[in-house]
Amino acid sequence: MQPLTSRAKAVDRKPMNLWERMYIPAIAKGMSITFGHMFKKKPTVNYPEKTRPFSPVFRGLHVLNRDEQGRERCTACGLCAVACPAEAITMEAAERLPGEENLYREEKYAAKYEINMLRCIFCGLCEEACPKDAIYLSETFAPSNYTRKGFIYGKEELLIPNPVTQPEEFAKAKGQRP
Amino acid sequence: MHLTLLAFDWVLLLEKAVLILIIISVSLLVAMYETWGERKVAAFMQDRRGPNRAGPGGILQPLADGLKLFMKEEIIPLSSSRLLFVLGPGLAMLTAMMTSAVVPWSSHFHLWGRDISMQIADVNIGILYIFGVVSMGVYGIMIGGWASNNKFSLLAAIRGASQIISYELAMGLSIIALLMITGSLSLKTIVEQQQVGHYYVLLQPLGFLIFLICAFAECNRTPFDLSEAENELNFGYHQEYSSMKLGFYLFAEYVNMFISSAVMATLYWGGYDIPFVNDASLVQSMGQNPVAILQVLSLFVKIVIFIFFFMWVRWTIPRFRYDQLMRLGWNVLIPLALFNMLATGAFILWKG
Numbered sequence: 001m002q003p004l005t006s007r008a009k010a011v012d013r014k015p016m017n018l019w020e021r022m023y024i025p026a027i028a029k030g031m032s033i034t035f036g037h038m039f040k041k042k043p044t045v046n047y048p049e050k051t052r053p054f055s056p057v058f059r060g061l062h063v064l065n066r067d068e069q070g071r072e073r074c075t076a077c078g079l080c081a082v083a084c085p086a087e088a089i090t091m092e093a094a095e096r097l098p099g100e101e102n103l104y105r106e107e108k109y110a111a112k113y114e115i116n117m118l119r120c121i122f123c124g125l126c127e128e129a130c131p132k133d134a135i136y137l138s139e140t141f142a143p144s145n146y147t148r149k150g151f152i153y154g155k156e157e158l159l160i161p162n163p164v165t166q167p168e169e170f171a172k173a174k175g176q177r178p
Numbered sequence: 179m180h181l182t183l184l185a186f187d188w189v190l191l192l193e194k195a196v197l198i199l200i201i202i203s204v205s206l207l208v209a210m211y212e213t214w215g216e217r218k219v220a221a222f223m224q225d226r227r228g229p230n231r232a233g234p235g236g237i238l239q240p241l242a243d244g245l246k247l248f249m250k251e252e253i254i255p256l257s258s259s260r261l262l263f264v265l266g267p268g269l270a271m272l273t274a275m276m277t278s279a280v281v282p283w284s285s286h287f288h289l290w291g292r293d294i295s296m297q298i299a300d301v302n303i304g305i306l307y308i309f310g311v312v313s314m315g316v317y318g319i320m321i322g323g324w325a326s327n328n329k330f331s332l333l334a335a336i337r338g339a340s341q342i343i344s345y346e347l348a349m350g351l352s353i354i355a356l357l358m359i360t361g362s363l364s365l366k367t368i369v370e371q372q373q374v375g376h377y378y379v380l381l382q383p384l385g386f387l388i389f390l391i392c393a394f395a396e397c398n399r400t401p402f403d404l405s406e407a408e409n410e411l412n413f414g415y416h417q418e419y420s421s422m423k424l425g426f427y428l429f430a431e432y433v434n435m436f437i438s439s440a441v442m443a444t445l446y447w448g449g450y451d452i453p454f455v456n457d458a459s460l461v462q463s464m465g466q467n468p469v470a471i472l473q474v475l476s477l478f479v480k481i482v483i484f485i486f487f488f489m490w491v492r493w494t495i496p497r498f499r500y501d502q503l504m505r506l507g508w509n510v511l512i513p514l515a516l517f518n519m520l521a522t523g524a525f526i527l528w529k530g
Contacts, residue, residue, distance in 0.1 A: 038222040
């Protein structure tokens with residue numbers, strides 16, 4: 001029968017010669033390999049003192065974006081909630097009152113915006129669906145919690161810090177994203 | 179005045195009692211840190227780090243493990259035989275500890291005008307005593323397997339017992355060749371002979387190899403750990419045990435390893451003799467007590483090297499199948515040991 005790949009090797013069924021039957025030379029060779037491994041560099045990362053470096057496109061925790069003047073970008077259009085395959089996003093819209101022009105970009109904003117981290121699958125479809133560049137996935141990942149309720153992240157935890165009033169935190173939270 | 183009427187050397191009794199206490203605690207301490215060593219060595223050979231959270235470098239890890247074992251729930255199966263269930267691990271630990279009574283840990287200390295020898299019992303049948311006690315160790319395994327009331331444990335225990343008795347034969351035969359050279363069964367005499375002459379590993383390399391392989395089999399250590407294998411026989415004879423009884427079984431294995439290393443070092447590698455150094459001249463220059471301490475240290479260095487060797491082999495080669503194991507013990511090792519005996523005898527006759 002034709003072999004399916006060109007890498008197939010015929011099985012060597014010769015009986016073992018004396019050198020192989022003694023086992024000791026083969027064992028000694030194996031032991032030298034194991035001994036050599038003791039001195040190789042270990043790929044273990046000493047978490048939590050050191051963390052593994054992430055790439056800039058890593059899909060981690062969600063962040064609600066602001067523009068350069070510090071106004072929230074999200075308009076509660078609901079496209080991210082529709083795009084989410086796990087139905088993790090819920091929101092309630094509100095109308096912008098006349099005194100709040102510096103807080104929100106457009107007339108409609110999200111009064112309540114919740115993402116259930118236990119449902120989220122970190123696929124990034126909400127980031128692709130958003131027309132206002134308001135939500136994106138950053139480089140950290142969700143920390144652990146003792147209760148299920150602690151995993152429903154509201155707007156305060158998701159919003160990026162204001163670039164006008166808190167510039168350092170904004171820069172830190174923005175990360176490597178262009 | 180009453181004491182002298184009894185004509186009993188109370189001080190000797192006290193001396194031996196203190197020595198026994200020290201040796202037992204040292205054995206247990208070494209067994210504890212062998213668990214740490216095993217995990218660290220295994221990790222380093224597998225390109226990872228091993229426990230390093232409990233104390234610096236994971237030094238306090240055995241304490242954490244011991245505490246965990248104590249805190250677990252003591253499960254005694256209803257359909258098992260209660261007395262035997264509790265007796266099994268106890269026997270295993272007892273025989274493991276009893277072997278340490280004849281190993282000479284050092285030459286002697288000179289304290290308070292007395293010569294305190296560092297061997298609990300210098301019987302002149304030292305090696306035979308070791309063999310007797312090791313044979314009793316089979317009881318621990320068999321009783322553990324039977325008392326679990328579990329077919330797989332019983333099967334594993336039977337395999338373990340048959341493995342131990344097969345490899346004892348080869349061990350005894352390889353020792354006979356050694357006895358032809360030394361002429362004495364007492365371990366202290368063997369060490370003293372090696373202090374003036376060559377180490378017996380040079381005179382008996384094949385015998386040492388056979389003894390080493392049999393020591394692996396006696397300690398139920400990979401590649402001969404079929405009776406406690408996880409995927410073959412569901413952990414074998416210590417499957418039904420929890421908490422400290424399981425701890426006793428595991429500890430008994432480590433103490434066995436420690437004692438086997440000590441016996442190997444004593445018989446073939448010079449025991450407490452400091453290598454490349456003339457001990458008698460060192461006693462002249464430094465005094466007896468410091469040299470005795472150095473000798474204990476040198477024995478411990480040899481033991482640690484052997485223990486590392488045990489662990490090194492464990493993480494290198496896969497397990498033997500039962501029939502391969504039996505074939506090795508009976509068909510290969512016994513003829514080799516007999517051949518070793520013949521060759522040694524012929525050599526002795528030729529040398530005159």
